[in-house]
Amino acid sequence: MKVRELYREQERLARKAVFYDAFGKLKYVAGIDCSYYEDLIIGGAVVIDLNTLEPIEKAHVLLKLDFPYIPGLLAYREANAMISAFKKLDTVVDVLMIDGFGTNHPRRCGIATQIGVRLEMPSIGVGKSFLCGDIGDDGYVYQGAERTGKLIYSPRSKKPIYVSPGHRISLETSVELVKKCMKSGRIPEPTRLAHEYVTGVKNTLR
DNA sequence: GCGACAG
């Protein structure tokens, strides 16, 4: 498919995303990430108990890479592996925390939004570097008049992470949840553990 | 045309 057609598909998916809290009490968060090895992509999901921040279940999957890395179209490269790994979990997960962006995206449809809409599940994007928008003095990322994300600084690091809601959750709740999942490092436990997990699986392949 | 550009 051509890039401009994928752009249109993203605009269509973005219209389906909602940013209010569509859930009850939260207990299980799944951190999702992926890594690469030769022509394979390793998708991984780690379930964390919000009360302890300890992992209770993990699952991963290996797929053939079938799409290049194109800024703004990351989901077409990584979403299938992430979703496949997530579906292997037995735990009934309440919310997804994904490595990447949600509504803070050029077409308001980052990988967290695409996965959230496809699974009809609450999702949050946790980016590690700036993508787009304007950073206000209040720490929020603005796209026009809308707040689409927020910078979060962990106690020590100078570099922030970028939090943006993907689907079925508000920006405020997203920020609150990410903060609640912060332990020692710069990255919240769900995605930090997911990243650790998939790199571990990769080192198994060589 | 110019600049920006997640993982």
Add this chain to the structure above:
DNA sequence: ATCTTGTCGC
């Protein structure tokens, strides 16, 4: 993301 040693700092 990935390829990679030593090295600065808590």
